[in-house]
Amino acid sequence: MISFDYYIPTKILFGEDKLNELATVSLPGKKALIVMSNGGSMKRNGHLDRLISLLKENEVESVVFDKILPNPVKAHVMEGASLAKQEGCDFVIGFGGGSSIDSAKAIAIMAKNPGDYWDYIYGGTGKGKPFGEVLPVVAITTTAGTGTEADPWMVVTKEETMEKIGLGNAQTFPVLSIVDPKLMVSVPPKLTAYQGFDALFHAAEGYIANVANPVSDMYALKSIELVFKYLPTAVNDGTNLEARAHVALANTLSGFVESTSSCISEHSMEHALSAYHSELPHGAGLIMLSVAYFRFFAEKTRERFADMAKATGAKDWNDTDAFVNALIELQRSCGVDDLKMSDYGIQFEDIDELAKNAWHTMGALFDLDPYKLSVEETVSIMRDSFR
């Protein structure tokens, strides 16, 4: 029986030079807090100046908050929200990768709601309170990874307790997202690969999730097809705009998957890894887990894996291991087949604790798996992923 709820209210402007439309499009306020990474590349390459000048053309003032880490932390959410209040900003622009946009969403909540961000988190030590009205968010993506421009979700880490947990509801969809592949040409190869695999796993997890439906399926299979077809070129020749645009599209579609289906326990496991090891990029952590993870589930849900294998272009799509084999090959062609947990300081003996953290913080996602994992099976998949 087909049954689903569809709600993706974000207006998305997608394509080369779409950033220019920021000068004329209707914006949700007159003074923006621009939330961006601490890396400095957006200043060096002139993107920030261009953004501020386009906003000025649209008669919008702006204030910059540029402290966001690759794995964004609660302290910066609280600091950004203070700044937004102090400066009287009436909307928030997330400008950069998923970490900047996710932080913008969290700041949009805390600029209008009392207390601490963790009061509103479900899971872990969060208090699970409902939040009220939020500031409107505009998302301008400069990487193609989290799909956050097309979903309501944000992921932030509480450093003190090593908890990395997602949050979002119908209010936290961006009101406007701009996906301009020209902003992505300077993303370095490794990061392009990590991000592209994140998009792939959003699609693949959402396809095997027990809440998948014909609409999320459509987005997921198209996203998988595009990642397999275009990611190696985007990684190996970053200036190839056709490849960048198609990977960006795959990413936006994987955001649609997040909005209509869900990611599952692979994300819970990865959040544990990068909550403890903040220098581990989320996409890299997923890549490390993915082969053991999908190999485990391929046995449990063969038809879904055959569909996904077909989308990769595999000729032997009907074989149980076709999708996983294609995944391994894609990792090779993107130069990310040699990632090791041990290179990021993760030790084999830590895995029990990491698995427990995954269940403690993001246990709800295990309920959406196509087969209900035990804690022991979780540990076993994570051990199999260790190198």
Next chain:
Amino acid sequence: MISFDYYIPTKILFGEDKLNELATVSLPGKKALIVMSNGGSMKRNGHLDRLISLLKENEVESVVFDKILPNPVKAHVMEGASLAKQEGCDFVIGFGGGSSIDSAKAIAIMAKNPGDYWDYIYGGTGKGKPFGEVLPVVAITTTAGTGTEADPWMVVTKEETMEKIGLGNAQTFPVLSIVDPKLMVSVPPKLTAYQGFDALFHAAEGYIANVANPVSDMYALKSIELVFKYLPTAVNDGTNLEARAHVALANTLSGFVESTSSCISEHSMEHALSAYHSELPHGAGLIMLSVAYFRFFAEKTRERFADMAKATGAKDWNDTDAFVNALIELQRSCGVDDLKMSDYGIQFEDIDELAKNAWHTMGALFDLDPYKLSVEETVSIMRDSFR
């Protein structure tokens, strides 16, 4: 180059018994004008009583306006808007087929804007004024045809001047749509077929339109696939809920196509037919035009037709006429291959005037065709469709 704008802010509840959620879902007001057809079937089968009682459970009052014709007319839009104002309704529910929902959208405009509905129409004798704020619209579909639950468009006829013209903007998306296939089991076979073909043509026209993009393409091909797979069963065994649900999904997807791409000149031509002959169902008019219409364009845009033919399941999808052959076969299996313009009072000599009407009222859609038709070619396609 990929370039598109995506904006479909409607929340859609899709599935069997989703109507029941009306008792609990957040609604955009406290007093609804229920807009429905003059046919009386919704009263006889108890659907209206159920709707009113679900609204009461949700603490929403309602007033019924049940005069809408299969080809809805401006006079009823104005009358419904007066009633909404007089009764202090703060939102409008379109309950029924496309005609009721389209009328609900038009009433939502006129309940908040001055003057005459035709003041806001672009094309024909319309004055093309912009309209301001509108009442929120909730769409509850009981047929699977126009896709109006998932797009901003409405089509109304001005009887005095024989003009049938579409209207819509970002404000006229329903805020909430409920697509419950159980409400569709009583739709008679012929109407099921007409509506199903309307959905098919929204998808097919949107796929060959020069404004098509990868997102609209995804919706269009899936919609075509589902119509070819499930429409004959839905027509020949109306109680088959699996078929009804899949045709309903095809229809919603074709609404997404209308929201992300556009219908093209086939719709302009059909609007002329049913503007002059209001007893002609829109879907039937499209069926009459479709073979000559798509045969003409198959030569002009072969790749797109091969994709569509593949979606129909045709083995010979690479042949230029594969899609049109599949279309003819689908008409046979749905029992609508014997429709004749002459049965509806259309005469061969009228065709020049009808073609002129199509250009006069909905000329803008000809700009979206994959090949720019001349008036002579328009006449020629319409003549070839005459029987």
